[in-house]
Amino acid sequence: MWKTLISKITGKQRETQSYATFYENYRNSYVTPSLKTSGVDQRFVVFDTETSGLDPKNAQILSIGAVKVQNMSFEIASSLSIRLKSNVIPTTEAVSIHGLVSSEQTGIEMNEAAGLFFDFIGSGVLVGHHVGFDLAMLNNLSLKHGGGPILNMALDTSMLARRLDNPHDPSSLNPKEYTLDKLCKRFSIIPKARHTADGDAYITALAFIHILHRLQAKGIHSLGQLMK
């Protein structure tokens, strides 16, 4: 009673209000990785979401795929692949990209998906292609189901790839030249079965490892340097 009163007065509601268990567990065990860790030793979580649209405000997550990358490797057995229950009919723009799916009744509930995802990522550094969009989608999912924002550091493969070509001003390069397809071609990654989220997580992981190696050759070794 006092607690709620104080929190109302101080406006620090978030600090004291209890989150859903999945987020509590995640937040309590989260450890910020040291920026000195090398890119080889660091544990990364490369992930991708498939959504019903391209606007994070309205779109819903249809599926999530993720793999844990460490030592320039990842295990298929410890990958995450979930399909969410949704009633949303995807917008035409998303259909034209993903070529999917009207509505998915067979998937798991949203809150369960949020739990699985947060449990999976732990303290790993998140990696995605245009990761900002996926982060926004997952933050929304978390908030909607009693969780809080994602605390993990995040890297964008599109930006990292551009850093390869222009270390000083990567944003000046046209992102359209750095699509996942183009990266696959550049690194000779076999780009089959793209555009389900899981397939994208798999090739994003491969692209990321290829980029990581090349960045090392340019003297970018530590997590701190990668995050710059």
Place this chain on the structure above:
Amino acid sequence: MKNEIVYRVYDFLKEFPPFSFLGKDDLMKVSSQVTVTYLPEGKTLFNAGEAPQPRFFVVNTGAINLTDEQNKTVDICDEGDVFGIRPLIAHSPYLLSARATEETVLYCIPTAVFLPMVDTQPRIASYLATNFAAGMANMYSVKPDKNLLGQGVFSELITLDPAREPVYCDVSLSIQEGAQIMAKHGIGSLIICDSLKRPAGIVTDKDMRVKVVAGDIRKKENITLIMSSPVICVTPSMSIAELQITMLKNRISHLAVTEDGTPMTKLLGVISEHDLVVQQAENPAIMIKQIRQATDVKTLKNIRNKTSVLIGKYLTQEVSVPFIADIVSQVNDEIIRRTILLAEFKLGKHLYDEISYCWLALGSEGREEQMLLTDQDNAIIYMDNPSVPDIKDRCLALAGEVTGMLHEIGFEYCPADMMASNPMWCQSLKGWQETFSRWIHQPAEKEIMMCTIFFDFRPVYGDEVLVKELSVSIFENLDKQDIFLHFLAKNALKNPPPLSFFRNFIVEKNGEHKDSFDIKLRAMMPLADAARLLTLSKRISGTTNTFKRYQKMAETEPQNAELYRLAADAYEILMRQRTLTGLSAGDSGRYIRPDEMDKMARLQLRNAFQPIGELQDLIKVRFQVSSVL
């Protein structure tokens, strides 16, 4: 829940042996346990002599160089190749070192999930054995020797040469006498048999060195003092794969063959690891591997010559002709692909990386029916590219190089110049679409002739999408121009079958081939033409092979299935006869001499003519050409 990421691995692995032999559930199980790992160029994965990791490897992208202890390259593994599995079965250290020669992505597969499948799936064991043999053949640098155990490899079973009496030593003899036997026969190990000729033990060079020369056993002593027993025995009917796996598992290089596969029955023979390697050196799978690693025309020529030997062997063993033709066309395709790659490198690989083109095989090669070395028939189709104005010149330069190399290998230049090096046969997709459209809409005799060659096109190298698009537009043209099939039908009826063998057998009346019978023109072409016409009229695409065309027709028209089956059989008999003739005459086998054939072969041939007449009757009615003739 279904994990989609597993499918990424599954979709890749299922294309490659030995994974292609696994059922879906098994392969999914394997795929789900894969670790995907990245090796930068120059990185060493393992060194010779190291204890094996509990996993083996498949190259996803990139290339791994396997070298022996002298740092000599033994094998190069690229996309889909498996390596590092031998030590796991043999429980021995790595024999070779593995290093990435370029940036490489590997799939690492835990042996524990895979090994149980080796025991239950004979095809996997067989594949692995072949794979090991490839490596060993390189290490021993053996040359194929037909006399040893000589039997076709695809039949897989080893048969002991009954004339080859096994060398053995009686238990009553001394070490010295045993050593003399080994020296006399030049062998490195000796089976010791009891008085009933049952294997009691085995003595190797090493036993002699360690136990006698360097040890304290005297050479006058009984040989059984230094033998190892029991001897690992096998039955006479085990496949090469099984033998190889048995040797690996027991870490031995000799197996005793006995009547029932135990030491309790009589010794029939001895099989050494070397025997297996020699036998497999003529394996088409290994030839294909050698082709992929060839760096000059001479090597390719040698391999192609070996193929001819193999064909002859298969034919005498009555292996089915479609099967032989399939193998030959795989070998030929691989030679062509390798030749193109070598030519690309010679002219500048980058020039060809940036364009989209496809190399087409035409005619008999396109139909996958080329058994002996015959003329080249090929073409190039490329995609116009505004940023590469000299694309046609690039393709022509490549074609000039490739056709020249193929000529050196033994595929002679096409006398009619139907080759990709001819600017008329090196066209853009649009150009080819127009050409076919012209042939179809204004069919004169020459155009029809072209069509019979060009309708049998098949992509061998490059961008197959171009070929698919061309096929689509050809079918569209056929839909608009039904009369074309009528012309094609007329052409298919040009050569009526010989009526009977003994009376109206049509032999060439004059010239070089006087008194011989043109088996290609009079018997094979009518069958191939009929198959092409019938499948085109049913709009069946994607197959050019005459056997397969008749098979498809039998499925499409069950009421005529019997006739189509007979036609396919006839084609097989004719192809066999032509190939045998060619092998003995050292030519294409086109002209056979009836007076030199034995009665059986003549009867077979006569029966083969039967369905030609019936097919031609069917075509006359169906395409209404009876009046024309």
